Amino acid sequence: MSILVYTESEQGKFKKHALEAASYAYAVAQQLGTTVTAISFNNEENDVLGTYGVSKVLKVSDDNLKTFNAKAYAQAVSQAASKEDSRVIVLSSSTDSKYMAGLLAGMLKASYAPNVVATPESTDPIVVKRTAFSNKGFALTKLEADTSIIGVSNNAFGLKENPTDATVEVFNPELKDGAFGVKSVEVDKVVGKATIADAEIVVSAGRGMKGPENWGMIEELADVLGAATACSKPVSDLGWRPHGEHVGQTGKPVASNLYIAIGISGAIQHLAGVSASKTKVVINNDPEAPFFKAADYGIVGDAFEVVPKLIEKLKEFKAQNA
Amino acid sequence: MKILVCISNVPDTTSKINFTEGDTKFDTSGIQFVINPNDEFGLTRAMWFKEKQGATVHVASVGEASTEPTIRKALAIGADEAIRVDAAPTDGFFVARQLADIVKKGEYDLVIAGRESIDYNGGMVPGIMAALLDMNFVNTCINLEVDGNNATAVREIDGGKEKVSTSLPLIIGGQKGLVEESDLRIPNMRGIMMARQKKLNVVDPVDATAATEEVRFEKPAPKGEVKLVDADNVGELVELLHNEAKVI
Numbered sequence: 001m002s003i004l005v006y007t008e009s010e011q012g013k014f015k016k017h018a019l020e021a022a023s024y025a026y027a028v029a030q031q032l033g034t035t036v037t038a039i040s041f042n043n044e045e046n047d048v049l050g051t052y053g054v055s056k057v058l059k060v061s062d063d064n065l066k067t068f069n070a071k072a073y074a075q076a077v078s079q080a081a082s083k084e085d086s087r088v089i090v091l092s093s094s095t096d097s098k099y100m101a102g103l104l105a106g107m108l109k110a111s112y113a114p115n116v117v118a119t120p121e122s123t124d125p126i127v128v129k130r131t132a133f134s135n136k137g138f139a140l141t142k143l144e145a146d147t148s149i150i151g152v153s154n155n156a157f158g159l160k161e162n163p164t165d166a167t168v169e170v171f172n173p174e175l176k177d178g179a180f181g182v183k184s185v186e187v188d189k190v191v192g193k194a195t196i197a198d199a200e201i202v203v204s205a206g207r208g209m210k211g212p213e214n215w216g217m218i219e220e221l222a223d224v225l226g227a228a229t230a231c232s233k234p235v236s237d238l239g240w241r242p243h244g245e246h247v248g249q250t251g252k253p254v255a256s257n258l259y260i261a262i263g264i265s266g267a268i269q270h271l272a273g274v275s276a277s278k279t280k281v282v283i284n285n286d287p288e289a290p291f292f293k294a295a296d297y298g299i300v301g302d303a304f305e306v307v308p309k310l311i312e313k314l315k316e317f318k319a320q321n322a
Numbered sequence: 323m324k325i326l327v328c329i330s331n332v333p334d335t336t337s338k339i340n341f342t343e344g345d346t347k348f349d350t351s352g353i354q355f356v357i358n359p360n361d362e363f364g365l366t367r368a369m370w371f372k373e374k375q376g377a378t379v380h381v382a383s384v385g386e387a388s389t390e391p392t393i394r395k396a397l398a399i400g401a402d403e404a405i406r407v408d409a410a411p412t413d414g415f416f417v418a419r420q421l422a423d424i425v426k427k428g429e430y431d432l433v434i435a436g437r438e439s440i441d442y443n444g445g446m447v448p449g450i451m452a453a454l455l456d457m458n459f460v461n462t463c464i465n466l467e468v469d470g471n472n473a474t475a476v477r478e479i480d481g482g483k484e485k486v487s488t489s490l491p492l493i494i495g496g497q498k499g500l501v502e503e504s505d506l507r508i509p510n511m512r513g514i515m516m517a518r519q520k521k522l523n524v525v526d527p528v529d530a531t532a533a534t535e536e537v538r539f540e541k542p543a544p545k546g547e548v549k550l551v552d553a554d555n556v557g558e559l560v561e562l563l564h565n566e567a568k569v570i
Binding site: 103110135137143185258275297302306314 | 333335418446477486487536539540541567
């Protein structure tokens with residue numbers, strides 16, 4: 001019984017979090033004394049997976065699966081799990097992986113723990129640590145069913161190289177009737193720009209920016225850092241920025257390495273959504289803003305003066321370290 | 323169209339989270355419970371279907387008697403009828419089994435649940451239900467239109483959105499975007515009075531076991547003091563992020 005990892009691709013390349021999931025799966029395989037099998041969809045660069053400890057790749061090539069389809073993918077992963085007799089399935093915390101995980105848990109009558117931040121603290125039974133209460137706490141969750149699905153929280157484990165010779169095997173899942181009951185009509189997606197889910201750095205701004213016309217400097221700062229842009233709830237409610245940028249308890253969760261909050265006071269709901277980020281920086285003209293209590297670094301000052309200076313300093317830094 | 327909205331009873335978003343009984347239980351003392359925000363967006367969208375397309379809207383929740391005020395609030399907002407499965411919601415799998423049974427018996431065309439509850443953040447109930455019932459399923463749904471038996475939905479994806487077409491019967495994992503924050507309804511006195519007359523059926527759980535158990539909880543490590551950098555010395559921040567935090 002090997003550990004099965006679902007390695008997500010985008011435009012024929014593995015996503016960073018797929019490689020992180022593979023790195024995690026290898027660590028669990030070491031604990032359990034087994035190996036890692038990956039399942040990939042329409043990806044021709046499967047050797048990359050060996051770098052992260054994968055011994056075998058089940059390669060699915062099917063034009064019908066070019067666009068992600070949760071049910072069809074879940075059927076394929078479920079069949080791969082039974083073929084490999086895998087009792088542990090690892091996936092990332094991307095939106096698509098989470099979409100598929102619930103279906104997979106239902107199909108396999110499996111235990112599913114999402115947002116897992118560390119390798120199992122025990123393996124018989126498996127107990128994993130995951131975030132709960134919207135990052136206000138952690139739960140140690142015991143997985144009791146025959147099959148366990150572990151969703152690794154983004155950036156929690158990181159990429160770990162464990163060079164392994166990966167054999168690639170063609171795998172043809174039998175998709176059942178109704179697999180395509182939900183059809184993709186149109187994908188509207190920013191390409192070539194970091195997304196909140198994938199980015200290592202997120203630059204976020206709030207009502208302190210005074211109006212949507214002032215976002216130029218936020219975008220410039222994000223560009224310099226190769227970061228994704230985000231915003232607080234009031235900003236998306238006011239329509240200054242698109243909903244997709246809203247981070248916080250009812251918006252998108254952020255688990256980046258660096259989170260920079262500009263003109264965001266730090267309401268408890270906002271902090272909950274971003275607290276999984278490793279390093280937090282706050283720039284606010286109000287020294288009493290609650291965010292200062294949750295941040296690692298802070299600057300008390302006017303964003304309209306501080307941000308342009310920060311952009312300038314970062315450009316100098318990049319020029320020196322290029 | 324018959325709609326079932328699945329409701330989770332969760333601590334209000336401003337709640338401070340503490341644990342009790344040797345960190346094995348969530349401490350509910352002093353906690354205000356509300357309809358899970360992701361469910362409330364779905365409920366509000368369901369009210370739109372009721373008012374514009376003549377849909378019938380039921381709500382269902384798995385919980386003990388103490389959760390009834392939250393269910394009554396959903397009735398006060400405008401749901402026609404409620405079902406409470408009389409059991410503690412032990413885990414996502416158990417809850418999905420209970421709700422799937424209600425969906426099957428009630429022959430609902432559209433089931434709307436939140437993409438996740440803001441307490442245990444499992445995010446699995448709608449997906450497990452869809453697998454158990456073999457129904458179409460759209461998660462992280464931010465827009466939903468139904469025309470006869472056909473549905474068009476928009477779901478949020480990492481870095482954008484995807485429009486999908488599907489058909490009833492359908493399960494939705496909803497969130498903000500299904501309706502806007504400003505569309506949410508605060509029950510008025512008439513709604514609250516009417517809710518008292520509406521049916522709240524209490525049913526026994528079906529035989530099902532949980533697939534997971536929370537053995538212990540931990541609170542995040544207390545945060546150290548913030549390191550302040552002078553606004554006139556922004557270069558120091560760049561320095562710290564590079565040399566100390568090692569994030570750039």
